[in-house]
Amino acid sequence: MMKMNILCNEKSTVRDALDKINENAKGVVFIVDDNQELKGVVTDGDVRRGLLRGVTVDASVGEIVSRECVYARSSDEPEKVFKRFSEKVKVIPIVNDNMQVIDYSEYNSQVKLAIAQPQLNGKELDYLLDAFLSTWISSTGKYVTQFEKEFSDYCGTKYGVATSNGTTALHLALVVLGIGEGDEVIIPDITFAATINSVLYTGATPVIVDIEADSWCIDPDEIEKAITEKTKAIIPVHIYGQPCDMGRIMEIAKRHNLYVVEDCAEAHGAMYAGKKVGSFGDIGCFSFFGNKVITTGEGGMCITDNQELDQKMRIYRDHGMSRERKYYHEVVGFNYRMTNLQAAIGVAQLENIEKTLEWREELENSYRDKLNAVAEINLQRNDLPNRKKITWLVTAYVSDEEKRDACMKAMVDANIDARPFFVPLSEMEIYKNYVFSNKVSKDISGRGFNLPTSYVVGKEQIDKVIAAIKTVIA
Ligand SMILES: Cc1ncc(COP(=O)(O)O)c(C=O)c1O
Incomplete structure (x- = not known):
């Protein structure tokens, strides 16, 4: 509820304005007419300058009002309002379509400017509520299927398997490619720990190689040097949104008969030679953690063009259970499923x-x-x-x-x-x-x-x- 001591009628005196500024401790009042329509603002600085100019405290506030003032509309998106704050303007009136002041927004200097922040102002809440009200709040539900289809379409691959996070996506990918003990997997030295951890979970040996000085991505020359008869796969990581040299990496992989699992956690939508990352290797893995380009809170996805891998990933993601025979487990799988609630957020995120x-x-x-x-x-x-x-x-x-x-x-x-x-x-x-x-x-x-x-x-x-x-x- 807006405190009225931030509004001051245009017929008031300078003293009235000063009293209200004193009371509200915000250094400003919004000047309005009888209809609460915004006419300008008066700050404590305006009062001070007015008094120095010889305006008396009993004069009309109109003598010192700044008619050109910063305001926002109630329909404005929060970030638009936020961007209007400046060194000088810390309190902004919010008006409706009739220019009537209905609220105000105040800058809180104590709030730290965050490194990243999820943007949730599309249809996230609508879809989330829809999923919630449907009662399909676990991992079955229309949003999981929709998110898998729409995200894999976006990346230009045939299949998408949603997972509980980006780390489980990487692990799932390596498992279905049969990577395990005795195998070597080449990864870059610069990445988030999930890349190497997912290799270690399989029992395989990670081989850490250097990065390119210009792109900061895995260096194809170093990959070549590190290949042994035990090498089974390469995990190029598209670091800080930068695509790896997928042309050379795919050529090396082909020549040495190696799998490629792309770690695209930080690079949704990035492209190499006009093609989206994640669509080059056998499997592309994404994270939808809260700081990523699109988020589902926690979440991930494996994308692929290979139907057999897609089917395998679905089985492993769901406790290794047969897709034909309920409670019959074909392999030792995991619970790496994404919930319908997470996917609902993902569908809305993808729209934007x-x-x-x-x-x-x-x-x-x-x-x-x-x-x-x-x-x-x-x-x-x-x-x-x-x-x-x-x-x-x-x-x-x-x-x-x-x-x-x-x-x-x-x-x-x-x-x-x-x-x-x-x-x-x-x-x-x-x-x-x-x-x-x-x-x-x-x-x-x-x-x-x-x-x-x-x-x-x-x-x-x-x-x-x-x-x-x-x-x-x-
Ligand atoms: C390069 C990279 N790989 C994997 C992950 C793991 O994703 P998640 O946190 O969703 O498990 C992240 C980020 O968190 C990442 O930056």
């Missing part, structure tokens, strides 16, 4: 994926434009031939680790969330026995950090991030 990718790219370009002038900082490459990168987390890098840490500290001090680049797997005690090569990855990782990449990041927020970074580097 193009718009989501668009604002993400625009945001990265805005950071890029502003950081162009700062010689000591660079952003992840987006100009590599054949590769259409998407923006997952905007990733910057500087000359050394000390500077990187100082930049991140300056951001945190300014109430901005900052994240370091992934720590190379080779640096961790538990994985160090699996390292084949790690020269470039070691160098890059200490220098990189992520910038806030969410839909509430507008011009003001970008300026704030850059101002924080500039306290460290020129």
